[in-house]
Amino acid sequence: MTASFYDRVRAELADIDAQGLTKPERIIASRQGPVIRVAGRDVLNFCTNNYLGLAGDERVTEAGIEAQRRWGAGAASVRFICGTLEIHKELERAIADYLGFEDTILFAAAFDANGGIFEPLFGEEDAIVSDSLNHASIIDGVRLCKAKRYRFANSDMDELETRLKEARAAGARNIVIATDGAFSMDGYIAKLNEIRALADRYDALIMVDDCHATGFLGPQGRGSYAHHGVQVDFVTGTFGKALGGAMGGFICAKSEVVALLKQRARPYLFSNALSPAVCGSSLEAIRIAGGPEGDALRSRLFANAARYRAAMAAAGFNLLEGQHPIIPVMLGDAKLAQDVAARMLELGVYVIGFSFPVVPRGQARIRTQMSAAHTFEQIDQTVAAFTTAGKELRVI
Template sequence: MWAGRVLHAALSRAPRGSRAQSALAQLRGILEEELESIRGAGTWKSERVITSCQGPHIHVDGAPGGIINFCANNYLGLSSHPEVIQAGLQNLKEFGAGLSSVRFICGTQSIHKDLEAKIARFHQREDAILYPSCFDANAGLFEALLTSEDAVLSDELNHASIIDGIRLCKAHKYRYRHLDMADLEAKLQEAQKHRLRLVATDGAFSMDGDIAPLQKICHLASQYGALVFVDESHATGFLGPTGRGTDELLGVMDQVTIINSTLGKALGGASGGYTTGPGALVSLLRQRARPYLFSNSLPPAAVGCASKALDLLMESNAIVQSMAAKTLRFRSQMEAAGFTISGANHPICPVMLGDARLALNIADDMLKRGIFVIGFSYPVVPKGKARIRVQISAVHSEEDIDRCVEAFVEVGRLHGALP
C-alpha cells in the first residue's frame, strides 16, 4: 500500500512527456510479447507481394519466374478479364475515382442503382443494396433487422463477419453445431418464444469447402416458422447450373429469405458486397444499416467491373460448367496420392495437415517450386486443424493442376506428410 502511494506520487511529479514515453514503452513491451508468442506458435502470417495482376499465373516478389496461383478467390478468372477491366476503366473516366461521400448525402450515382437492380435480377429477388464489402453487409444486416424480441441461430463455423455482425445485434443468440440439423432443430424449438427467428449460415464454408444442407435448413425453418439467411460469398457466380449460388444448386431459391454476397471474389474480384431480398428489408437497411450510412459509396471502377462480370455470367454459363471437372481432377489426384482433402465438390480444396508449422513450411517450399499456396492456422481455423487451402479457378489449365499435385507430393514426402 505504502509502495503504491510512493509510486503514484513519483508519477504525479514526473513531467508529462516522460510519463507518456513510459506508457508508450509499456505498450511496446506488451505488443512485442504478443507478437513473439505468435511467432513462437508457428502461426505468423507473412504477406507475399504480387507484382502482377491477379490471375492463374502471377509474379511474386522474391520468387523466380512465373508462379501458378492456387490461393485466390478468383474462381471464374474474371479479375483480369479484358472486358471486366475495360468496364472499370470506362466508369473511372465517366464517373470519376470516387464520390467523396456516403450514399444518402451525395454518393449515389446511376451506376449504383443499375448494379443493385442487376444483382436483384441475378438472384431473382425484389431488391438489393450495395456495401463497400460483404463484411460490411454482414455488419449492417443483423443490427438493423433484429431486436431483443428476436432470435438468430448461427452455424458455429460461420464466417467471422457473420459472427461479428450477430454480436452487434440485441437478438437472442443460439449457435448450433456445424451442419448438425438435429442440433439446429433443438435450438429452433428452444427459440419458439421469440418474435422472429433467423437461421444464419454460410452457403459454402470458406475454410472447409463444405456446403450447407440448405434443403434441410429450409425445411426446418418452414416447420418452425423461421427465416433463412445465407452468405454466398464463396458460391455466387459458380455454384448451381447458372452460377446463382447454393440456393440454386440445392433447389431452394424460393425458400431463402436473405442473401448476402461479395463482388470481391468470383464477380470481378475488386471490392464491394451486397444484401438482396425483400424490398421492405432493403428499404430498412438504407435507413438503418450503419456501414451503409457511414461508409463512402462503392468506387465507380469497382461498380463497372462487377456489373460487367454479371453481364458475362448472365450471357453464358460456359465458365461455370468448366469448374466441376477441374475441381474433381485436383481432388481425386490429391486423395489418390494420400492427402486428406476436406469438403466435397467445391473449388475450395483444403489440404488438411493439422500442424501449423508444417502447413507454413510446406507452403514456403511449394512457392520455391512455382506454386503459390498459403498455410492457414489458428485463429483463422481451430487449433490442430491447420491446412493449406487450395482454390481451383476456371482459368487453371489441366497442366497447372497436374503440376500443383506433383509439387504437393514432392514437398509432402520431404516433410513427412506423405509416406
C-alpha cells in the same frame, strides 16, 4: 508513451511467431490469374477466390476503367448525402435480377454487409440461430445485435431443430437461421434444402452468406440456395470473388427490407459509396457469369476441381470431402502448414498455410482453390509439386 504497452505488443508478436502462426504477406507484381508474379518470378496460383477467372479478364478490367473515366474516382460521400450515382442503382438492379430478389443494398465490403444486416432488423424479442462454422463477419454482425443468440454444430440438422425449439419455447418474435452458403475454410456446402424444411416447420427466416457461392454454384451460378432449389429471405455476397474480384458487398432481400436497411444499417450510412470502377467491373462480371459463357466457365471450374481432388487423394494427402472448388489439404500443425507453403513457392506454386485463429487450433491446412482459368496441365504440375513437398516434409 507507455512502454509497457509496446512491450506487450512485441511479446504477443513474438509468441505468435514462436507458435508458427505468423501470416506472411507476399507481394504480387501482376494482375490476378492462374499465373502470378511473386518474388521476381512467375508461379502457379492456387490460392485465390478468382473462381471464374474474371479478376484479370480484360473485359472486366476495361469496364472498370470506362466507369471511372465517366464517373471519376469516387463520389466522395456516403450514399444518402451525395454519394449515389446512376451506376450504383444499375449495379443494385443487376445483382438483384441475377440472383432473383426484389432489391439490393450495396456496401463497401461483404464484411460490412454481414455486419449491417442483423442490428437493424432484429431486436431483443428476436432470436438468431447461427451455424458454428459461420464466417467471422456473421459472428461480429450477430454480436452487434440485441437478439438472443443460439448456435448449432456445422450442418447438424438435429441440433438446429433443438435450437429452433428452444427459441420458440422462449417466445421469440422472429427467428432467423444464419448460415454460410459454402463454408470458406472447409468447402462444405450448407444443407439449405434441410434448413428450408426446418425453417418452414418453425416459421423461421433464412439468411445466407453466399460469398463463396455466388457466380458458380447452382443454375446460372445464382448460389447455394439455387443449387438446392430453395428460396431464402436474405442473401449477402460480394463482388470480390467470382464476380470480378474487386471488392464490395451486398444484401439481396425484399424491397421493404432493403428500404429499412438503407435507413438503419450503420456500415451503409457511414461508409463512402462504392467506387465507379468497382461498379463497372462488377456489372461486366455479372453479365458474363449470367450468360452462356458463364455456364462454360462453371463446367471448367468443376472439372478442374474433380481432377485435382482425385489426383491429390491418390497421392496420399488428407483432404476434406466435398465438391466445392475450395479443397483444403489438411496438415494439422501450423508450422508444418507454413513450411509446406514455403516449399511449394520454391517449387513454383503459390499457396498459403491457414492456422489459428483463421481455423481452429490443430486444424492447420493449406486451402487450395480451383479456378476456371486453370488448365489441366497446371493442375497436374501443382499436384506433382505437392507430392514432392509432401514427401520431403513427411506429410505423405
